Amino acid sequence: MTRAASPKLGAYAGLAALGLLAALVLGLPELVLLAAPFALVLALDTVQVRAPHIDVEFELDRERALEGELLDVWIRFGPGAGAEQIDVLLELPPDIGIEEGTNPSTVRLVAGEERFLPLRLRCVRWGAFSLGRIHLRAHDQFGLFRHEAVVDRRQPLKVYPTQEAVRTLLRPSETQVFSGNHVARQKAEGIEFADIRQFVAGDRVKHVNWRASARRGELWVNEHHAERNADVVIFLDVFAEARRGGRSTLDHALRAAASLAARYLRQRDRVGFVSFGGTLNWLLPSTGARQLYRIVDAMLDTQIILSYAWRDLVVIPRRTLPPQALVVALTPLLDDRAASALLDLRARGFDLVVIEVSPLELVAPLRGEKREIASRLWRLRRDAVRGRFMRAGVPVAVWDEDSSFAVAMEEVDAFRRHARTAPV
Amino acid sequence: MVTSIGCIGLLVTAVALLGRWAALLPWGFVGAGAGYAVFLSLRPGAVDERAPLVAAVFFVAAELSFWSIERRSWRSEGQVVVRRLALLFSAGLGSAIVGGLLLLVTSGRGIGIGYEAAGVAAAVLTLAVIAVLVRRSRALVHPPRRGG
Numbered sequence: 261m262t263r264a265a266s267p268k269l270g271a272y273a274g275l276a277a278l279g280l281l282a283a284l285v286l287g288l289p290e291l292v293l294l295a296a297p298f299a300l301v302l303a304l305d306t307v308q309v310r311a312p313h314i315d316v317e318f319e320l321d322r323e324r325a326l327e328g329e330l331l332d333v334w335i336r337f338g339p340g341a342g343a344e345q346i347d348v349l350l351e352l353p354p355d356i357g358i359e360e361g362t363n364p365s366t367v368r369l370v371a372g373e374e375r376f377l378p379l380r381l382r383c384v385r386w387g388a389f390s391l392g393r394i395h396l397r398a399h400d401q402f403g404l405f406r407h408e409a410v411v412d413r414r415q416p417l418k419v420y421p422t423q424e425a426v427r428t429l430l431r432p433s434e435t436q437v438f439s440g441n442h443v444a445r446q447k448a449e450g451i452e453f454a455d456i457r458q459f460v461a462g463d464r465v466k467h468v469n470w471r472a473s474a475r476r477g478e479l480w481v482n483e484h485h486a487e488r489n490a491d492v493v494i495f496l497d498v499f500a501e502a503r504r505g506g507r508s509t510l511d512h513a514l515r516a517a518a519s520l521a522a523r524y525l526r527q528r529d530r531v532g533f534v535s536f537g538g539t540l541n542w543l544l545p546s547t548g549a550r551q552l553y554r555i556v557d558a559m560l561d562t563q564i565i566l567s568y569a570w571r572d573l574v575v576i577p578r579r580t581l582p583p584q585a586l587v588v589a590l591t592p593l594l595d596d597r598a599a600s601a602l603l604d605l606r607a608r609g610f611d612l613v614v615i616e617v618s619p620l621e622l623v624a625p626l627r628g629e630k631r632e633i634a635s636r637l638w639r640l641r642r643d644a645v646r647g648r649f650m651r652a653g654v655p656v657a658v659w660d661e662d663s664s665f666a667v668a669m670e671e672v673d674a675f676r677r678h679a680r681t682a683p684v
Numbered sequence: 685m686v687t688s689i690g691c692i693g694l695l696v697t698a699v700a701l702l703g704r705w706a707a708l709l710p711w712g713f714v715g716a717g718a719g720y721a722v723f724l725s726l727r728p729g730a731v732d733e734r735a736p737l738v739a740a741v742f743f744v745a746a747e748l749s750f751w752s753i754e755r756r757s758w759r760s761e762g763q764v765v766v767r768r769l770a771l772l773f774s775a776g777l778g779s780a781i782v783g784g785l786l787l788l789v790t791s792g793r794g795i796g797i798g799y800e801a802a803g804v805a806a807a808v809l810t811l812a813v814i815a816v817l818v819r820r821s822r823a824l825v826h827p828p829r830r831g832g
Contacts, residue, residue: 267706267707267709267750268706268750270707271710271746272712272746272751274710274714275710275713275714275717275746277815278714278717279717282717282721284808286721286724288724288725289731289735290720290731290732290735290739291717291720291721291724293715293735293738293739293783293787294720294737294739294742295734296739296779296782296783297739297740297742297743297779298746299774300779301743302773309728336774345760345764345768346714347756362758362759363758364758365755365758365759365760366758366759366761366764367761367764368761368764368767369762401771402747402752402771403750403754449685454830485754543823583800608688610816651816683778
């Protein structure tokens with residue numbers, strides 16, 4: 261622990277010395293009485309001062325939490341030498357708030373007794389954090405000296421984004437070869453009825469359509485669509501974000517991405533993840549609960565890093581974007597580089613869907629004629645970008661704060677059901 | 685004159701408390717003490733019998749003033765506050781009792797050259813001890829750098 265003197269030390273020394281000197285010079289014994297308490301406190305405190313040995317541990321309720329959840333933490337003081345008065349500060353990131361308890365706080369540690377300092381925290385925003393850096397400041401009885409130390413007992417804490425409600429998932433236009441929950445175009449063993457055809461040697465009796473066979477006078481069998489899985493790649497545009505207060509387009513996009521990943525993985529699809537921006541982060545498509553954790557962990561590392569470098573799809577490893585994969589892009593459409601990359605994806609034949617996380621509500625209202633014109637031009641430009649996607653046969657749904665993510669997904673689904681894919 | 689010096693001292697203390705300037709605070713007490721010293725020197729007769737009480741009040745006021753300007757925006761634990769108040773009360777009471785006893789002992793005896801010499805020697809010794817302690821505490825706070 262590092263020792264520091266408080267301003268009181270100098271002040272008391274000065275008062276004691278001045279009082280005694282004045283008593284000597286002026287021949288007033290009363291001034292000795294006036295100076296005596298200061299001199300005594302100074303002498304006692306300076307002789308007694310010792311650096312306290314404080315044994316501190318930090319305990320975290322759990323290592324994983326969801327946005328908005330409460331988390332219990334304890335600062336445990338071991339049965340050490342004790343301290344008359346000790347200021348304790350647990351360093352907290354801005355996205356973790358205090359719900360119950362006092363931080364910082366001043367406590368007394370009794371020698372030989374264990375002491376717990378409980379705190380209840382609220383995980384305000386998603387992210388990967390490490391908690392447990394504790395600042396200690398021990399004061400002696402009269403507060404002339406203080407001993408300071410920083411104890412590092414950091415433990416990782418991952419706060420996952422909450423999930424958006426998703427009613428229906430987009431069906432990929434192409435499926436893969438493994439069994440899953442999507443009805444494939446190909447005819448094979450399955451449940452969904454596809455067609456009937458004439459019986460050929462090798463057909464199973466259970467597939468015979470007896471009604472059709474009776475009408476035609478020969479054996480006809482039912483054909484079915486196979487149930488297959490699909491490859492889904494969640495493409496996150498992290499070139500830029502719009503942020504206002506505690507809300508940002510990136511937060512919304514991450515929540516939606518986590519929801520989509522969880523839902524697609526639950527129905528045995530392979531899900532991959534690409535965050536495309538100032539930094540590139542990717543995960544190869546895979547299945548299972550482990551992949552969900554991998555994706556969410558990768559999301560926690562996602563952040564907006566300003567970059568002027570032009571990026572295109574060349575930087576993304578080829579295996580990250582398997583052929584016939586459904587690419588769900590979540591973008592605020594704030595950066596042309598992301599729009600170009602997505603159009604390039606479409607041009608390469610990927611089944612692309614764009615969910616625009618609207619930044620309009622997060623932009624401060626512009627007043628004044630020139631600013632209003634600038635705002636209108638910006639909106640028109642956004643419409644133009646949207647138009648480019650529509651012309652390329654890419655459905656674009658605007659997800660704003662007034663509507664839910666499920667509505668945007670329904671909108672895209674409706675477009676895909678009714679619109680024909682544009683020639684590429 | 686006494687009132688004006690005392691008022692200046694109180695004013696400086698008030699300014700230091702309002703501005704939370706720890707460096708200015710002792711000067712306020714110096715002013716108040718100077719007022720008391722002027723009052724004593726103008727006052728004819730024997731030793732002021734209220735001096736132990738004044739000393740206790742002076743010390744408690746200094747402690748409370750420094751407590752109030754501590755840079756702490758959070759509440760301390762109840763036990764800490766109670767113990768600190770108890771310590772303050774005890775220190776004030778102790779200084780009053782010890783001062784009273786000292787006053788009682790010295791007032792009963794005639795003043796001779798020997799006692800005066802002993803008093804001066806004790807005062808000089810106390811000052812020397814304070815100087816040594818302050819120097820030692822500074823050495824503890826700012827230890828000399830190794831190497832170089």
